[in-house]
Amino acid sequence: MEAGARAAVAVEAARRSASALLNATPEEIAFTGSGSAGWGMAFAALGRWHPGDRILVGRQEWGGNLATMYRIAGASGARVDVIPCEEDGSVSVRALEELIDSRVRLIALTWAPANGGLINPAEAIGQVARRHGIPYFIDAGQALGQMNVDVRALNCDVLKGAARKFLRGPRGTALLYVKQAALSRFEPPYVDVLSAPLDGMTAVLRDDARRFETSEMPVALLCGLSNALNEALDIGIARIESRVRALAQSIRGKLAEIPGVVVRDIGSVHSALVSFTVEGIPASTVKTELGSRGINVGAIGVTYTPFDMRARDLTEIVRASVSYLNIPDEVDALVEAVTELTKNRSFH
Ligand SMILES: Cc1ncc(COP(=O)(O)O)c(C=O)c1O
Incomplete structure (x- = not known):
């Protein structure tokens, strides 16, 4: 318990470092066990899907995210549509504009895909999403730690990435960013004593990104993540x-x-x-x-x-x-x- 209390201080330091790395606030950062755990949790918190709802994805979308979309949204009759690419293979911002209609409930982009050196135009896509008021999820799994990730410039609602890749952090840790202004949209499918403590018989959801965390965390790993974040910040x-x-x-x-x-x-x-x-x-x-x-x-x-x-x-x-x-x-x-x-x- 004493070690746990000391570690809690280190975990909050890691949260501050993560927020500095992403140009977010500490309240917008949750730690999860993997990138997919964070992405899936945020996706599942978007609420009910209906037949005819649409999700627009880049052609390089990570297979795990697609699997989640098909299982949760697809089961209710929602559709996943692939945004066409430019000639160089990157996601076309112009084509995205043309695909948007009132049924689009999410734009999801894998920024730097798993299968090569492509960097998609995440910022330009964020501007389109913002102009149309559509939630925007970025999978930054391969971007985190190797390029500048500025969530304000990206205009995303959710961004996630595992620490084990370019950030050189421990396996089993990942960052999940959720924009403060969008937080009230997200209803996690399950909660615990930390993410939604009881007030009488009412579970009150936290008003920060820790609504996606659980009270029990792998604090030793998160101390390692804290070091990895500080190294990245120190080196630049x-x-x-x-x-x-x-x-x-x-x-x-x-x-x-x-x-x-x-x-x-x-x-x-x-x-x-x-x-x-x-x-x-x-x-x-x-x-x-x-x-x-x-x-x-x-x-x-x-x-x-x-x-x-x-x-x-x-x-x-x-x-x-x-x-x-x-x-x-x-x-x-x-x-x-x-x-x-x-x-x-x-x-x-
Ligand atoms: C772009 C991208 N997204 C997601 C993942 C999966 O991340 P995790 O295994 O932490 O869920 C990977 C793994 O290679 C990836 O390259």
């Missing part, structure tokens, strides 16, 4: 961003020169995620082979970003995510290892 997101983008860009350039390797990043501005395929070798095999050489990459299948993978006729891509701790020698080691794989295609 602008410095992190320029370093990881430069490293990622050098990977793209070098991979593109290897015969049989295709860099799959779409869009015009690229993040620190590099996606590629190797002719004749499944992405999962590339992942295992590189892993055995101490190089950790992801193999991303269709279910993570189903609309985008299908639209581009891709079944799997390899994804290298660069940290600011990576050094140019490691870039070269990756490029060398991929080159070696292409020369030895016995992995077919």
